[in-house]
Amino acid sequence: MAKNPQFQPVQPVRAYQRIVEQVEDALARGDLAPGQRLPSERELVAQFEVSRSTVREALRVLESNGVVRSRPGDPNGPEILPFSQSALRKQMVRLARVDELTLSELIGFRMIMDGAAIQVATRLRTPEHLAEMEETLVAMRAAIDVDFEAFSEADLAFHDVIARVSRNSLIQTCNDVVRGVVLTLISDKVAHAPNSRALMLESLEHHTEVVDAIRAGNGHAAARIARQNMYDYYASYVPAPEQETLRALIDD
């Protein structure tokens, strides 16, 4: 056989998807503008020469993407929504196409986010908040003797308090989502490594230092420790050269 010509796996293109593409392309090209109306479903059936089921599946996808909105009985047909402004839309499309986020990028993102949240939380802390943090530390210590799952749970609770103190749920959500992505990526690479008791103890130690720094009002130090902790936790999963980039993030 000849040299492998780098064939790519091919998956079938579904009809409804090509309808979605046509509509989105028309939108990007300017042939369709927000406020305008799409033809009715039955007319789209004729134009695209597919069944109504197919047209409807395409409309559901477009609706889910915030591109159009259908209302029963509206004689004008589905409405093109204004939310898809050019810049935002472009970014979203780009992000959808580029599926090449590296693990180090995700971890670096978390280091930055987590550090920033802790820094803000230090400024806005109250004695009640500090008490809550102490509680989660106690819970973490207790969880070490159970299993890694419980420890991970307690760790999440800690970050939850931080997010509440910093009065910004967006940070918390981003952290949670990215955290989930990181965990699945890691579990893809190695079966299960981080459940060693030593690592959990070290993590607890770090968290305690973070809380101490927060209590002392030293947000700078607290954030640094948090980033260091995150680095120690995940660095072994990324290639050496990228480890260096991550190390650069630790210091302020």
Next chain:
Amino acid sequence: MAKNPQFQPVQPVRAYQRIVEQVEDALARGDLAPGQRLPSERELVAQFEVSRSTVREALRVLESNGVVRSRPGDPNGPEILPFSQSALRKQMVRLARVDELTLSELIGFRMIMDGAAIQVATRLRTPEHLAEMEETLVAMRAAIDVDFEAFSEADLAFHDVIARVSRNSLIQTCNDVVRGVVLTLISDKVAHAPNSRALMLESLEHHTEVVDAIRAGNGHAAARIARQNMYDYYASYVPAPEQETLRALIDD
């Protein structure tokens, strides 16, 4: 008539949407995990007691959101996908639901993110990067005489350089998405205010200071100026008490 009880407009809940909610809830609750399979379409028809068309519309939405993937002929049924970048994107967009997040939270998020990115960029900067930043400053100065749209475009280019220097496209993406949401929220509130020439000049001034601080290697100062700039830009749109919270974010 009695005092206006602040009624909300109601829209009919479609059947397929409640299926989507049930699946997503099960996923969030942990009853469904990535790698697991959904029952086949015909079995879902029986479980949800709806027609196959409805089940399929729900599956199309879930598929569009990166939650599941259907393959023809697969006897195991639709597959639950691991959290992907596109799923992350969807999460963020959904998070941007107007009723869930306050404008001040969004702006606060941007202040933190932008500051962090600039701080990192300061550490990782090279002379070439600095030259690029200078270019965008020149472009901004030129754009002031055109219109606010052009200025906004040049501002975006600046942040794009920052993101590239900080070697983290996720930060850039988050910033862009949130930025888009903020802009639509503001344009909802007031018609068009920020296109005053004075504001643009002040913004340019701030950006210049940021670049100077980056060149000097003072990431701390650069980040602070960036946050200050963001605050000045958007603070007038949020209620006074929340302005105070945002002001607390400016200083490190």
Next chain:
DNA sequence: CTAGTCCACTGGTCGGACCAGTCACAGTCG
């Protein structure tokens, strides 16, 4: 000119049908 009625048409949902593809399994061949 206004208020009320009416009806064509909309999207939402249903059930049944056919097709091409996939996969597990039983049976066959070496």
Next chain:
DNA sequence: CGACTGTGACTGGTCCGACCAGTGGACTAG
């Protein structure tokens, strides 16, 4: 005994035709 193959029960993709509850514009009566 193991590797191969053919088969058949499934899967999802698409289509069709039907019914319903709404919507909104036209039309009519006042």
